[in-house]
Amino acid sequence: MMNRVVLVGRLTKDPELRYTPNGVPVATFILAVNRSFTNQQGEREADFINVVVWRKPAENVANFLKKGSLAGVDGKVQTRNYEGQDGKRVYVTEILAESVQFLEPRSQNTGGNNQSNTNASGSNQNRTQSNYSRSDEDPFANDGKTIDISDDDLPF
Structure with a gap:
């Protein structure tokens, strides 16, 4: 059997962090994921998907993500049911x-000066060098010049 989901979208509101009676952190949030097609009016629709994350990754999500943050989620679909207050x-x-990746630099989300790439698993790679720009990060960024690469160096 296989149950695997990979999503990329934006949070519709700040994550909610709670703790179980045993002190285990759990965060919930809703991820808006664009559909790959447009409707008859030419507008792109989105699905709003409930996400649950546990333990240390939950605390990281609550600390570093907010409404509008771009995130990647790797996990599985889970269903449950309960009896509501109305008896239904x-x-x-x-x-x-199982994993939540933060897909934007922290400075874009929080207004800070430090660019970082942090994921919910707890790893953090800070870039504290001043005047560090996104084009410095990618040596293959399009700067209008052709890139001279031998066919022997290509992996395909």
Whole structure:
């Protein structure tokens, strides 16, 4: 059997961080994921997907992501049900995130001066060099010049 989901989208609101009675952190958020096609009016629609993440990654998500943040989620689909206050059965489908990748530099999300690439697994690679720009980060960024690469150096 296979149950694997990979999503990229933007948070619709700030993540909610709670703790179980045993003190285990759990964060929930909704990810807006654009559909790959447009409707009859030429507008792009989106799906709004509930995501749950546990333990240290949950705390990282709550600390570093906010409404509008671009995030990648790797996990699995989970369904559950419970009896609502009105006595009716309520069915919930959500993504149980195993990994949440922060896809924008922290400075874009929080207004800070430090660019970083942090993921929910806890790794953090800070770039503290002053005047460090995105074009410096990618040696193959398009600067209008052709790149001289031998066919022998290509992996395909």
